[in-house]
Ligand SMILES: Nc1ncnc2c1ncn2[C@@H]1O[C@H](COP(=O)(O)OP(=O)(O)OP(=O)(O)O)[C@@H](O)[C@H]1O
């Protein structure tokens with residue numbers, strides 16, 4: 001029993017050698033046959049790698065917002081400008097912000113935000129940019145270091161001082177290579193003194209350039225530029241990752257209470273949890289990646305059909321050889337194995353080249369700045385596994401055809 | 415051990431091509447005992463190869479029974495038939511059937527490759543070389559069939575049939591492509607095998623080749639029309655000596 005097993009194992013190895021030799025004999029044909037699998041595996045592996053890269057990039061962008069953030073939007077924010085001063089009660093007020101800061105203990109920092117787009121004029125140059133009214137904690141919340149100078153203080157917020165911290169892009173557009181510190185920039189004809197410059201941060205979510213902005217105290221923005229009484233949103237930083245949902249609930253409860261919302265009424269504000277954004281984006285890119293990978297996987301099927309086709313041709317061509325082998329005592333399973341090994345070798349060979357190509361594509365794509373695609377071991381294993389299955393599946397029919405040949409008919413075959 | 419190696423009872427093989435039926439073998443009954451040396455003769459198309467293929471378990475008869483060593487071959491599956499061909503039978507084909515692009519040595523090793531239990535590579539090689547030396551091809555071990563003459567290819571085919579030390583050697587015109595001297599060598603080989611107790615059945619067109627055998631069967635139209643003991647049997651050793659003498663004579667004169 002054991003001896004029969006070892007001898008059939010030994011023979012399997014020798015049979016593999018016959019199969020390899022047959023493939024080597026038809027090098028060009030083998031390569032062309034494997035091409036389908038090569039392309040299929042290469043696309044699966046590279047799509048998965050690019051998908052991972054995209055996911056990482058998005059994660060980077062989400063975390064470039066800062067960490068552990070809750071963002072509270074006023075629901076009437078779309079009509080805010082029109083409703084300004086009209087006393088609509090559903091607005092988020094600065095008192096709300098104060099209350100949150102005071103009562104929700106896990107809130108480390110809160111920055112009300114007002115944004116507008118305006119022309120900034122300095123040194124005779126004109127540049128349309130985003131003006132963000134924020135609190136001094138803004139930079140800490142966004143994890144955004146200064147390149148030079150300093151951030152405005154609470155005192156400057158209280159006095160609605162005309163001071164500005166300038167984004168790196170905006171500084172370049174307005175001042176070129178010159179140091180903007182101490183310079184004056186005019187926004188809506190109002191002079192602001194530049195006291196600090198932000199480090200470059202690159203593209204944010206949606207690709208908008210975060211470096212093109214001027215940050216000023218929110219009080220200044222509201223009183224002097226927009227005339228609004230309410231912030232459009234408040235960014236809250238929570239002290240730890242684990243407290244995010246608890247904090248979200250507390251803030252919600254507090255705001256509902258402050259806005260006198262009865263149980264049956266809906267929130268008049270929205271809270272976005274940074275973690276939720278990240279998770280959502282993750283799951284979207286994930287499913288997209290798998291979808292595309294799956295479509296690419298279909299080409300493996302096409303590659304498999306190519307293998308089956310060539311194996312059928314090969315079996316027909318070698319009918320006399322098969323007849324001879326059977327005549328001198330090859331068992332049907334020896335012949336089956338010989339041709340199965342051939343097709344599996346073809347598909348695994350295709351798989352290996354495909355994986356190498358996938359790595360190549362991934363390496364080429366990583367030349368794109370801020371993009372880091374990476375080939376996962378999982379996708380390589382899956383690609384190889386599928387190539388193997390394709391080899392077995394599509395090689396089986398031709399191999400069985402060979403194994404079932406009648407020796408005399410095979411030997412007579414012209 | 416049964417008393418007959420081959421026991422055929424009313425064997426028929428009918429080929430149907432379109433509406434035409436060809437009775438290639440049309441009712442052959444025959445028994446061959448261990449150690450016999452049988453020649454099958456007959457005109458072209460008389461069904462010799464068809465009969466041989468059935469004897470060699472390569473083809474199944476349309477009807478009739480075939481007992482090989484007392485075993486009813488019709489009852490065996492494909493795998494068992496393969497094992498039988500591999501271990502009990504040596505078949506020399508009329509058209510050699512060597513693997514192309516494969517050396518003589520590897521061609522001869524082929525049956526050993528499929529032998530159970532496994533024969534190690536070194537032993538396979540040694541036995542193949544020995545078999546090739548026996549047929550006088552010791553100097554052509556690594557030639558491919560297309561680098562060998564017809565006669566040499568034939569001898570490779572014979573070596574392949576002998577390599578696994580079969581009990582029964584079936585040869586379909588093993589001397590069809592050979593010159594007189596090589597024919598004598600090959601017949602000497604078969605006689606030596608036969609002397610060692612191996613049963614040999616061979617097809618030949620030539621009476622002087624059949625003369626080496628003990629028993630001569632003549633076929634016509636798929637039937638056996640004569641089955642005689644060979645009273646005037648000749649021996650390869652004598653023939654070789656006679657040939658040497660006549661060649662010496664030719665070169666002297
Ligand atoms: N596969 C086949 N299909 C149809 N007819 C066949 C087939 N094989 C053999 N025959 C016919 O069977 C008959 C016997 O053929 P076989 O090959 O046995 O002759 P043979 O005696 O060996 O002749 P030769 O001396 O020329 O080799 C012939 O008439 C041949 O045409």
Ligand SMILES: [Mg+2]
Pocket residue numbers: 462463464508586
């Ligand atoms: Mg014939």
